[in-house]
Amino acid sequence: MAKIVAGVWTSHVPAIGAALDLGKTAEPYWQRVFGGYEKSKEWIAKVKPDVCIVVFNDHATAFSVDIVPTFALGCAAEFAPADEGWGPRPVPVVKGHPELAAHIAQSVIQDDFDLTVVNKMEVDHGLTVPLSLMFGQPKEWPCPIIPVAVNVVLFPPPSGKRCFNLGAAIRKAVESYPEDLRVVIFGTGGMSHQISGPRAGLINSDFDRAFLESLATDPSKATSIRHIEYMREAGAEGIEMVMWLVARGALSNNVEEVHRFYTVPASNTAVGHLILEDRDSAPSAMAAE
Amino acid sequence: MERQSKEYEDIPGTTVFDADQCRKGYGINMFCMSLLKADNREAFKKDEAGYLGPFNLTPEQTQAVLKRDWNGMLKQGGNIYFTAKLAATDGLSFQQVAAMMTGSTQQQYADMMLAGGRSPNGNRSKAEWANKNG
Numbered sequence: 001m002a003k004i005v006a007g008v009w010t011s012h013v014p015a016i017g018a019a020l021d022l023g024k025t026a027e028p029y030w031q032r033v034f035g036g037y038e039k040s041k042e043w044i045a046k047v048k049p050d051v052c053i054v055v056f057n058d059h060a061t062a063f064s065v066d067i068v069p070t071f072a073l074g075c076a077a078e079f080a081p082a083d084e085g086w087g088p089r090p091v092p093v094v095k096g097h098p099e100l101a102a103h104i105a106q107s108v109i110q111d112d113f114d115l116t117v118v119n120k121m122e123v124d125h126g127l128t129v130p131l132s133l134m135f136g137q138p139k140e141w142p143c144p145i146i147p148v149a150v151n152v153v154l155f156p157p158p159s160g161k162r163c164f165n166l167g168a169a170i171r172k173a174v175e176s177y178p179e180d181l182r183v184v185i186f187g188t189g190g191m192s193h194q195i196s197g198p199r200a201g202l203i204n205s206d207f208d209r210a211f212l213e214s215l216a217t218d219p220s221k222a223t224s225i226r227h228i229e230y231m232r233e234a235g236a237e238g239i240e241m242v243m244w245l246v247a248r249g250a251l252s253n254n255v256e257e258v259h260r261f262y263t264v265p266a267s268n269t270a271v272g273h274l275i276l277e278d279r280d281s282a283p284s285a286m287a288a289e
Numbered sequence: 290m291e292r293q294s295k296e297y298e299d300i301p302g303t304t305v306f307d308a309d310q311c312r313k314g315y316g317i318n319m320f321c322m323s324l325l326k327a328d329n330r331e332a333f334k335k336d337e338a339g340y341l342g343p344f345n346l347t348p349e350q351t352q353a354v355l356k357r358d359w360n361g362m363l364k365q366g367g368n369i370y371f372t373a374k375l376a377a378t379d380g381l382s383f384q385q386v387a388a389m390m391t392g393s394t395q396q397q398y399a400d401m402m403l404a405g406g407r408s409p410n411g412n413r414s415k416a417e418w419a420n421k422n423g
């Protein structure tokens with residue numbers, strides 16, 4: 001039986017990808033950011049997930065304004081890194097897990113979540129930057145990835161509660177998959193940031209820290225945050241944080257914190273990062289020391 | 290029938306990209322989307338006004354694009370993740386464009402971010418902005 005053994009949350013700031021790709025990681029500015037992921041890279045190297053489900057948002061790359069799916073599940077065998085205007089990131093092609101993805105579609109759609117099934121999709125920084133932060137710069141990504149794209153570009157995105165419940169439905173789906181797979185789910189985007197208009201540059205560290213604390217200890221606080229509150233308090237684009245709740249809903253209440261990191265800024269954005277292991281799925285301290 | 294007012298219109302310095310804005314800015318956003326292809330970026334650079342033709346922009350939208358009025362593009366239905374493609378075509382980073390939209394120099398903006406960013410205090414509502422500036 002497959003199980004979700006841990007959740008990883010991280011910002012997916014494009015400038016982080018650019019810093020990696022352009023070899024700027026040794027600069028003090030970027031050391032401050034990458035330093036927060038050293039422990040995470042060691043952790044995931046020990047966990048060795050068989051599959052990662054990565055919840056992210058497309059930033060007008062695979063989806064234009066012609067069709068905007070609220071929840072899209074990547075069922076393809078592979079997903080190419082997209083050209084977002086600067087040329088594609090020099091990172092490996094993302095290999096999918098079409099069998100598990102198809103199983104998730106079967107289960108979750110019949111569980112009342114109307115996912116859009118996507119069989120061709122290029123993936124942008126929203127998906128590839130978290131992979132780089134966790135896995136570094138390998139020739140191939142170490143495991144198959146199932147992308148779950150959530151619309152946060154066209155208002156309104158799904159509610160926090162809806163995202164959380166989708167996560168729970170994904171957990172149920174994974175747990176009914178017959179193969180023994182250890183799955184790690186990623187929540188990406190955020191934290192507070194605004195990159196549009198005269199209010200650009202907004203950062204709200206108090207809001208971000210409270211959000212991280214809620215994910216770790218009491219997700220009901222985070223799931224009750226309304227869209228207007230995200231946008232007012234954490235910036236118009238800070239609403240990306242709502243996606244983090246999908247991954248939190250995919251874990252049980254019995255979680256143990258492995259790592260937490262927060263720094264301001266990376267380019268325009270606050271960087272937040274959290275790792276929780278699921279003690280219901282992985283009762284023996286799988287990787288925590 | 291009167292349109293219901295939207296509570297998020299009270300957020301200062303912000304244009305929320307909803308379905309109304311999306312319809313209004315369809316042409317701008319699809320033009321920006323076309324810039325994901327390197328060939329199109331080259332064609333646009335050679336003849337900007339000519340390239341915009343098939344996208345059926347309003348004259349105001351066309352001017353906003355040609356003059357790189359980044360805030361104007363957003364007001365007229367553009368979305369930042371789309372207009373970022375135009376910024377990339379111009380060789381600008383997200384942070385450079387953000388600085389332009391706030392009316393600061395890139396150095397001022399980068400310094401503000403290093404100092405912790407723009408505080409939410411005084412920036413939550415239009416009333417707060419009116420007090421600050423008036």
Ligand SMILES: [Fe+2]
Pocket residue numbers: 012057059126189190240
């Ligand atoms: Fe994002």
